[in-house]
Amino acid sequence: MLLTIDDLNLAHQRIAGHVLRTPTLRHEIRDGLTVYAKAESLQTIGAFKIRGAFNMMLALGAEAEGVVAHSSGNHAQAVARAARELGLKACIVMPSNAPELKRQRVEDDGAEIVTVGPDSEERRVRAEELSAQRGWPLVPPYDHPLIAAGQGTAAIELIADAPTLDRFYCPISGGGLMAGCATAFAALSPRTQIIGVEPLAGDDTARSLAAGDRVTVAAPDTIADGLRVRTPGAWTWTVNRELVSRVVLVSDDELRDTICWAAQRLRVILEPSGAAALAAVRREGEGACGALLSGGNIDPAMLSAILA
């Protein structure tokens, strides 16, 4: 095992007091299908990413005056917020096509933003340069055991709230959230089937599982801005290839429809990526299904248009 339940339990202790114990929202979708939605959209900063950021930054200790990160959005907010609360500086490399709302929030938390092109590889390289120049550690968005351990604490809470899930649906981008959550389910609820969810246009993990090795796809054209990573993380892949039983692909139309559904039925606001797991449950779920609602940071204009 590359990541253990002990790592997750330690992370859970470490970040307690810094993150919200989000609720599990139970809803009977139809006869024979009940969803248990772990609403990380309600997390501080509106996304699960704060769990991993706090876990890694607390584990690192105060070895430098600042940290560097690269992200299209929610990880950027997470590192900026955790740095502010821990009294550290933060330098965040963001793509030029990041949602304005997510950029603004990073600025509001006092972080320095460095803007690069839309490619995720480009921002990774720039962040590594900045980290080396300043001597500030890099807090990676997903491809690190401390990040995945932090994200997996959401699954520990979900399992405590809903101990008899038949299936667990979780979005996969770089794979850190899934690697952590899958580790939790494998240890604490081994009978639960672990199912990944990706947008149709960003099916790199689905293709990688089919090929038996990491595949890189073209820059995904999807409204799910948090799921536009082009290839699984090198490390997260080693966990997820063992623990994820299959991947469901969802369309942008399904994401829009699920944002409306969640607004009416669960009274939560989801960003497109945050609706992915729930969209998959609505289409093909059976029995008791966990769904990880990963984030809720959506521009009001987009939300209004989707609800209209």
Next chain:
Amino acid sequence: MLLTIDDLNLAHQRIAGHVLRTPTLRHEIRDGLTVYAKAESLQTIGAFKIRGAFNMMLALGAEAEGVVAHSSGNHAQAVARAARELGLKACIVMPSNAPELKRQRVEDDGAEIVTVGPDSEERRVRAEELSAQRGWPLVPPYDHPLIAAGQGTAAIELIADAPTLDRFYCPISGGGLMAGCATAFAALSPRTQIIGVEPLAGDDTARSLAAGDRVTVAAPDTIADGLRVRTPGAWTWTVNRELVSRVVLVSDDELRDTICWAAQRLRVILEPSGAAALAAVRREGEGACGALLSGGNIDPAMLSAILA
């Protein structure tokens, strides 16, 4: 004391397992003002009303095959849902101007709906008739100690999450939620100032406090459909006149603006009544302020228009 913390603690034990332990969402609004929002909008049925309904129906026991209730919306859903889960029939008297979404949900839970005119007095009379005819107990929307004790359990949880509140803001319609919550604060956090919130057009409690006796206002013209009661409850008034320090009035524009603000900052969907306490905190709050977000059942078309 007409209602005691022992009544509330008993209610809390009774309804545990039937209702959601909703989260308290913390957000720094500005320097020197942090809100602790008790998100009852995320409660099953999307409103705090399920707490009081379960408390009274569980306390009554299985003395009849059904129950009767009258409500403009959320209390109707609460009684219909609790009846379904407890294996009872439910007959709900609703006004002709109740939001379609709220009507539909009551039907979905299998309750019988009897439609009357928009006046709250008319539906109360009709419900009492039906209760007498069928021998089914009436579950009143607010004016009963068992209902108020159930609603007050929300404040017990809020105080556990945020034990050092300077102020607590809570909407007042018939006054059951406030009577229960005020009783909790008086016992568990006596230094917290207890502040009621009403719509400008439905200021019956504000006028009653000024007059020293219950005042009846004209049918309130406000988007806050949950706060259109015309006079304080006879029993709730006896509690609230002692414990509520003052009432803040909010405009429909402030409610709309706060629905948008909550969508972006807290990622929750609020109905107009559910935004009232938060609107008051945003305008005049200082220090650490609790706000009870009472409900999240809003028609998608109205929400889309407000967010646009």
